[in-house]
């Protein structure tokens with residue numbers, strides 16, 4: 376594979392109704408990378424992911440995937456392109472069982488659904504134990520794992536994850552980050568939004584700091600963590 | 613005992629209400645649409661079956677006192693109601709692209725159109741399927757239950773349809789997708805579900821069941837252009853009572869509302885039924901107040917459980 380970005384936003388404006396959130400936002404994701412998107416509440420981090428995934432249509436600029444424009448493509452088609460998405464909230468089907476959640480994750484697969492779900496049960500034994508439990512009965516951490524596994528059923532090329540550690544106890548959060556790294560090692564490029572910037576950048580190759588819909592800083596994850604200005608403004612130190 | 617008779621009637625009437633309330637609830641939960649044309653969709657089913665029965669009524673032997681032709685007509689009623697609803701969705705609601713309140717109001721207009729078309733063709737008067745009315749089943753009469761084989765056919769058919777829907781929802785791919793969509797429409801799209809298609813299937817199934825309800829209502833009472841519309845309010849009551857957005861709640865709500873409706877006369881005979889209460893005691897409400905009683909009970913339940921019986925507790 377070439378080193379061209381798998382996913383690229385350039386000059387994207389986007390928002391809700393009349394309200395603009397993203398303002399000339401540009402970022403990219405290279406093959407096999409983990410990229411972490413940080414920034415204050417309301418900066419537009421989730422909006423970036425929603426715009427990539429077709430839940431919002433870019434008002435201006437382009438979203439390209441392997442060089443092809445996917446801006447405004449419907450979410451059900453974006454999945455079929457090979458992009459997976461774990462939303463920040465409401466990311467499981469509460470009234471469906473664990474097994475049914477995983478099946479829903481694979482509706483666009485051409486075949487091999489049982490094999491992939493079997494593999495996911497091997498990888499996440501806690502889901503295996505809870506196959507027929509309704510998702511609403513799971514703990515926060517278990518639910519996050521289910522949300523993550525649902526997106527993996529498609530074996531995506533690129534995975535967008537919105538705040539995987541939100542609301543989780545530190546140990547559970549570390550487990551989730553471990554899963555993110557493990558998936559990345561299977562050659563899935565990951566664009567992750569993370570509230571816990573230190574930990575998020577800690578497992579990432581590169582990072583972007585988003586503020587008021589615009590990228591303020593970008594660079595190698597380690598450099599961003601060391602950057603005094605970033606620390607002072609965005610890492611609470 | 614009179615109570616048995618009312619319970620039996622309640623069961624028959626409930627079967628019809630349940631068939632109506634399922635579709636209303638399905639379309640509400642999956643298409644986010646309170647469809648006021650749902651009652652008239654029942655009427656469409658009834659009159660389509662009426663026409664079909666006129667053509668094939670003489671067909672074959674009989675089951676539960678109904679000629680085979682009736683069951684063919686039933687299928688025609690289901691199919692026409694389903695197709696009319698899907699076409700309306702495609703031709704009217706979908707192109708309009710408005711919010712759910714706009715859709716609600718539009719559906720009231722659609723209801724008037726269905727009804728006007730039926731009335732233009734068939735007149736405003738009552739009519740009946742040309743089926744010989746039956747005498748009550750003999751061996752039940754000593755128990756005070758006067759129901760016909762036709763009534764049994766209604767209950768059995770409704771049970772089969774509801775059971776079939778349950779199997780579909782729980783064990784088919786389409787059913788799982790429908791439940792997923794009712795649960796979380798955005799996540800459904802994100803997962804790759806073609807939600808537009810699921811919506812059409814929902815219309816098809818919901819309206820088909822309504823069509824069946826209409827046919828049975830026509831068999832139980834008679835047909836008239838207002839038959840479905842007259843039922844719409846208590847179908848809404850059933851869906852709200854059960855928990856709007858929950859299909860199983862709609863089944864339960866439909867059952868309860870149908871029962872309550874037919875049990876209203878029992879109120880005036882309370883004394884005779886209850887021990888320790890003088891036989892003359894009773895709350896004199898006629899069957900004409902049945903809907904009002906059903907609504908009073910619905911409101912009472914909602915005061916305790918604002919999201920309905922099967923709705924999520926708050």
Ligand SMILES: Nc1ncnc2c1ncn2[C@@H]1O[C@H](COP(=O)(O)OP(=O)(O)OP(=O)(O)O)[C@@H](O)[C@H]1O
Pocket residue numbers: 391394396414415416417418419420421422423463570
């Ligand atoms: N569905 C919506 N409709 C209208 N405005 C919204 C919607 N979702 C988010 N917003 C607004 O858009 C802006 C950016 O929101 P976004 O969710 O992208 O922020 P975020 O960076 O993900 O924040 P957080 O850290 O809180 O998740 C905020 O002002 C928010 O209030």
Ligand SMILES: [Mg+2]
Pocket residue numbers: 420421422463537
């Ligand atoms: Mg967010």
